[in-house]
């Protein structure tokens with residue numbers, strides 16, 4: 196790895212880019228709209244899946260049929276019609292780009308602003324990128340370097356073929372098919388996603404990274420991610436999203452499962468930037484995600500997320516602290532602007548002794564948006580000396596947005612120590628004038644204040660990701676005060 | 678440098694400045710004194726362009742240019758600096774980051790590149806030494822948890838970094854103990870040149886022992902009612918403001 200330079204990377208990705216790049220006009224093979232057992236079977240068949248996988252999907256589908264969409268979240272939207280969605284679309288042929296002109300200019304502009312424009316996108320020498328385009332993974336890089344260490348990092352559809360024993364053992368072990376409405380649907384129809392396995396005692400030498408993207412209008416995106424860190428191993432996993440502008444609402448219901456065995460550590464960082472809808476609240480992605488990790492003895496899982504996109508976000512990355520001395524962390528920045536709605540937070544389930552969890556949530560609301568933090572800290576009866584610290588800060592911009600905090604605490608063990616702090620502040624005229632007086636215009640001043648507010652979380656992101664996230668915050672709040 | 682003629686300004690229909698005249702030339706130090714509520718901070722805010730204040734009539738010129746229509750940041754780019762009476766907190770933004778942003782935004786407005794990091798660091802070192810500021814202080818969040826004295830010293834540090842043409846110090850002396858006062862005054866004196874000007878707003882004569890003004894003005898009820906040299910400050914210290922009020926009213 197050490198010999199692999201940034202130039203090599205750039206070179207490799209330049210070719211990859213043109214082969215697989217962000218191309219909007221891909222002829223895709225698409226299933227008819229709607230979902231039933233035949234569709235589920237067809238998806239499984241398309242992927243050439245073994246019998247057990249097909250059965251697993253069908254079981255999930257049967258459960259899903261009996262479930263109802265949850266309504267408890269503080270979000271309001273026109274429910275997607277699940278029979279109007281096509282559950283499978285795969286690029287038929289590899290797209291060929293003749294020039295950059297063929298790329299959605301809106302998207303190019305966003306990439307440029309983020310500093311991940313097509314040309315330099317491939318940026319970071321130590322990031323392997325597994326680009327998921329629509330529902331099928333079309334590019335995987337760095338496979339060999341990883342293979343040397345015995346690390347498996349591949350589309351989950353391939354993993355089902357090549358490492359069925361691992362997938363079978365762990366899939367659904369943290370998020371069971373019966374877990375919730377969206378997780379059940381995902382289990383039935385997921386088309387692809389990523390699989391990652393770090394062997395015992397191995398430290399993954401690079402940040403593993405996946406770019407998700409919705410490409411086909413009206414195609415639901417059901418990604419499935421499974422990360423297994425074997426005993427004493429370490430991995431940092433990055434997930435980032437961009438989506439092109441859409442008129443129709445697009446459903447995204449991913450499931451992410453993390454398994455940290457004894458003494459293992461998983462860092463999972465997300466920058467989520469799905470299309471949030473236009474200034475009137477039209478269009479935009481519905482993001483209903485189930486993310487959960489389980490920690491065995493002395494294991495640690497950290498979720499760090501920067502959420503700026505989506506029309507509606509419903510997402511609670513959680514940790515089950517099953518092993519003794521295990522540690523769960525949740526660091527989150529959620530930005531809502533215009534008509535966006537976010538209901539996000541975490542669950543920390545303390546089961547083992549001396550388990551520790553930290554929750555830092557930063558909500559930023561602008562425009563007419565609604566931003567809710569919902570968190571559960573649960574201490575089981577056998578979790579002696581469990582500790583939790585939660586801090587939820589809200590920053591409001593203007594008078595038409597809302598910030599809400601719903602902390603739930605359930606303790607069945609008296610030795611638990613739980614601390615909760617919450618603040619709400621507003622960007623004041625006086626702060627803006629102070630910055631203006633120092634030559635900093637209002638737009639830049641807001642960015643500065645917001646970055647300061649979010650700092651504790653931004654600091655948790657891998658360096659390069661943090662820079663990108665910072666820019667994303669600025670873009671998301673552009674024109675929100677004036 | 679600064680010329681103010683017959684300035685009237687109000688906030689929320691309450692008129693505060695009522696026909697104020699003031700001329701400050703390059704190389705000069707002016708002191709503005711006056712009782713609480715006279716309108717001193719209002720004058721400073723109006724010069725700096727705070728939008729809540731409405732200028733109803735009169736003229737403010739900076740280097741011969743009417744600045745009434747300029748945004749506060751544009752005035753800052755033109756060299757106006759205000760040391761606030763009550764500096765605000767910006768959590769999570771370090772003093773260094775803030776000053777760096779401030780300098781680079783001004784440079785950008787002048788079509789210059791960002792200041793090279795090396796130069797920036799050197800300048801920070803130099804100015805923090807001048808003002809006897811511990812460099813650890815610069816890594817703290819701007820004004821968050823600062824003592825009154827630290828806030829004021831930080832204002833002067835920013836002034837030293839930005840090297841403004843016209844600096845307005847609004848009660849920078851209040852909250853400073855005698856040592857800090859000396860350090861701050863020394864800093865201001867060092868930065869003073871024939872090309873820039875300083876307006877010192879103060880309640881007390883104390884600061885003027887260290888910063889010698891060329892002119893002392895008394896602001897009362899929205900107008901400058903008396904102007905003199907440094908000795909006027911001593912007289913005010915001895916006799917208070919009542920005699921001036923009487924003079925005005927008679």
Ligand SMILES: Nc1ncnc2c1ncn2[C@@H]1O[C@H](COP(=O)(O)OP(=O)(O)O)[C@@H](O)[C@H]1O
Pocket residue numbers: 688689691693711712713714715716717718719720
């Ligand atoms: N934001 C405001 N709203 C209403 N009145 C104000 C405001 N700011 C200042 N004033 C009033 O204007 C007058 C002058 O205030 P100020 O300029 O702060 O005086 P000084 O700095 O000389 O003590 C005072 O009567 C004060 O109450």
Ligand SMILES: [Mg+2]
Pocket residue numbers: 717718719762848
């Ligand atoms: Mg005042």
